[in-house]
Amino acid sequence: MISIKEVEHVALLARLELSEEEKEMYARQLGAILEYAQMLNELDTADVPPTAHVLPLQNVWREKDEVGRQLEPEEVLANAPDREGQFFKVPRIV
Amino acid sequence: MDLCYLTAYELHRLLVKREVSAEEICRAYLARIEAVEDRIKAFVTVTADLALEQARAVDRKIAAGEEVPPLAGIPVAIKDNICTRGVRTTCSSKILHNFVPPYDATAVQKLKAAGTVFLGKTNMDEFAMGSSTENSGFFPTANPWDLERVPGGSSGGSAAAVAAGEAAAALGSDTGGSIRQPAALCGVVGLKPTYGAVSRYGLVAFASSLDQIGPLTRDVRDAALMLNAICGHDPLDSTSVPYNHPDYTSFLVDDVRGLRIGVPREYMGEGIEPPVKEAIARAVELLSSLGAEVEETSLPHTRYALPTYYLIAPAEASSNLARYDGVRYGYRAEDARDVVDMFMKTRSRGFGPEVKRRIMLGTYALSAGYYDAYYLKALKVRTLIKQDFDRAFEKFDVLLAPTSPSPAFKRGEKVDDPLQMYMSDICTLAVNLAGVPGISVPAGFADGLPVGLQLIGRPFGEGMLLRVAYTFEQHTDYHRRRPPL
Numbered sequence: 001m002i003s004i005k006e007v008e009h010v011a012l013l014a015r016l017e018l019s020e021e022e023k024e025m026y027a028r029q030l031g032a033i034l035e036y037a038q039m040l041n042e043l044d045t046a047d048v049p050p051t052a053h054v055l056p057l058q059n060v061w062r063e064k065d066e067v068g069r070q071l072e073p074e075e076v077l078a079n080a081p082d083r084e085g086q087f088f089k090v091p092r093i094v
Numbered sequence: 095m096d097l098c099y100l101t102a103y104e105l106h107r108l109l110v111k112r113e114v115s116a117e118e119i120c121r122a123y124l125a126r127i128e129a130v131e132d133r134i135k136a137f138v139t140v141t142a143d144l145a146l147e148q149a150r151a152v153d154r155k156i157a158a159g160e161e162v163p164p165l166a167g168i169p170v171a172i173k174d175n176i177c178t179r180g181v182r183t184t185c186s187s188k189i190l191h192n193f194v195p196p197y198d199a200t201a202v203q204k205l206k207a208a209g210t211v212f213l214g215k216t217n218m219d220e221f222a223m224g225s226s227t228e229n230s231g232f233f234p235t236a237n238p239w240d241l242e243r244v245p246g247g248s249s250g251g252s253a254a255a256v257a258a259g260e261a262a263a264a265l266g267s268d269t270g271g272s273i274r275q276p277a278a279l280c281g282v283v284g285l286k287p288t289y290g291a292v293s294r295y296g297l298v299a300f301a302s303s304l305d306q307i308g309p310l311t312r313d314v315r316d317a318a319l320m321l322n323a324i325c326g327h328d329p330l331d332s333t334s335v336p337y338n339h340p341d342y343t344s345f346l347v348d349d350v351r352g353l354r355i356g357v358p359r360e361y362m363g364e365g366i367e368p369p370v371k372e373a374i375a376r377a378v379e380l381l382s383s384l385g386a387e388v389e390e391t392s393l394p395h396t397r398y399a400l401p402t403y404y405l406i407a408p409a410e411a412s413s414n415l416a417r418y419d420g421v422r423y424g425y426r427a428e429d430a431r432d433v434v435d436m437f438m439k440t441r442s443r444g445f446g447p448e449v450k451r452r453i454m455l456g457t458y459a460l461s462a463g464y465y466d467a468y469y470l471k472a473l474k475v476r477t478l479i480k481q482d483f484d485r486a487f488e489k490f491d492v493l494l495a496p497t498s499p500s501p502a503f504k505r506g507e508k509v510d511d512p513l514q515m516y517m518s519d520i521c522t523l524a525v526n527l528a529g530v531p532g533i534s535v536p537a538g539f540a541d542g543l544p545v546g547l548q549l550i551g552r553p554f555g556e557g558m559l560l561r562v563a564y565t566f567e568q569h570t571d572y573h574r575r576r577p578p579l
Binding site: 002006007009010011013014015016017022026029030032033034036037039040041043045048049050051052053054055057060062063065071075076077079080081082085088090091092 | 192193194196197289290303327329332333335367395398400401402404405413414416419421422423424425426430431432433434435436437438439441442445450451453454455457461466468470472473474475476477478480512513516521527528529553
């Protein structure tokens with residue numbers, strides 16, 4: 001079980017607004033999942049390097065720096081919920 | 095002749111002999127969709143006009159005497175997290191319910207170049223998070239073998255569409271088993287390629303270090319044909335590997351003599367239902383009788399794969415899904431006081447419960463004070479899991495295991511208990527963590543429900559997987575059975 005306060009903190013970080021029922025449900029469920037994950041502490045990993053990625057690829061550079069076909073502004077803006085000219089429009093920021 | 099249950103290469107043969115036209119094939123599939131879709135609900139979007147247009151283009155080429163590639167005129171379905179230019183791509187999420195991509199995923203572009211015919215976009219667990227397709231933000235999909243049961247997930251729509259004769263082949267995506275597990279539960283073939291074998295450009299990201307696009311097909315030859323069409327390096331995906339892919343159909347030989355096959359005992363233990371174990375035991379017997387050297391082995395860190403996966407995948411997801419904020423595309427909450435309030439309301443209403451659960455879990459695992467204890471710890475255990483496979487492949491050509499611990503379960507059976515649902519993936523998760531390829535092939539039935547056999551290979555060992563799978567298929571007929579629809 002993790003606390004409701006922790007759930008509220010994580011929800012804010014994740015930009016999620018949760019109902020009281022959701023907070024309780026996630027406190028319970030996340031607690032159970034994290035408790036299950038404690039199993040990993042059975043393993044001594046002090047000398048084990050982390051694997052973020054399985055491929056041996058590193059520093060992949062573009063072979064040629066060429067101008068390719070890019071999306072037209074109209075194509076990019078076609079899905080915008082709201083726009084003004086060639087800008088995405090959002091509610092008040094400050 | 096029922097066109098809807100022929101394989102892609104059988105359809106191809108009829109096409110080039112001009113016994114049937116691509117348009118006739120296309121119409122047969124559209125009629126099939128019309129006939130069964132209200133029971134199966136495999137599709138989020140059916141693109142009948144596009145399909146007919148593509149089919150006629152193939153017919154014109156054949157009429158002009160042009161040689162057409164092996165998948166030309168073959169009706170396929172695309173999982174709805176793979177971008178299709180001009181065709182709605184929703185990830186089965188309310189937050190993307192109206193998103194129309196301005197570009198094609200590379201895999202889609204390659205299938206277009208191969209002349210396939212696009213029937214539509216298939217249902218899935220929202221953002222590919224789930225094992226039953228019940229997490230779709232729109233509706234659940236039914237298993238064609240028993241409409242009360244789930245088709246597996248998250249590529250449940252793709253698997254059900256192929257099983258129900260609504261598509262000859264389909265694309266899915268596999269982050270922790272999402273191609274193989276539904277393939278097993280629906281009685282079709284599902285291949286997760288090596289990480290980096292198929293471009294992820296245009297695949298809506300869930301967990302970027304694990305996601306991979308692959309085919310779901312009626313048999314192993316079709317899986318090889320689809321893989322041929324979609325694999326290859328792509329400058330638009332820096333994690334796609336510059337690798338000289340062979341013609342995968344060249345591995346389709348009925349011969350496993352002398353091949354060394356390992357059966358990890360951790361995949362045959364607790365939690366695997368008896369009918370699944372029996373089917374796997376029969377597969378072992380068959381392959382041994384055909385000359386393979388089958389031996390028990392061990393992947394000692396197997397039990398840690400589930401907790402490792404459920405820290406890494408949600409962590410990556412929480413970062414990838416930060417982009418859904420209502421600014422540039424998709425759903426936006428309209429009643430917001432300011433921009434942060436808009437982000438919060440948009441995300442809270444747009445995402446379903448499982449997606450929120452994973453975003454919360456991943457955010458927690460990455461947050462200050464918990465990063466080392468959870469996320470970094472999981473990355474280290476991932477190394478141990480990968481080393482298990484490296485060691486096993488020093489000795490074995492292929493590993494053999496069940497795909498799913500049970501046949502298809504009933505709708506609603508596991509939805510209230512996330513951990514229980516996560517357990518459905520215990521046989522498939524480690525393969526993604528290690529980045530190696532895996533294939534599921536039909537290996538029997540339990541009370542009328544399909545059971546899948548999983549073969550796991552070395553990185554870029556798809557050819558070997560296809561060879562063993564093909565040989566198994568040549569000596570069984572499970573893949574030819576049809577659901578009672």
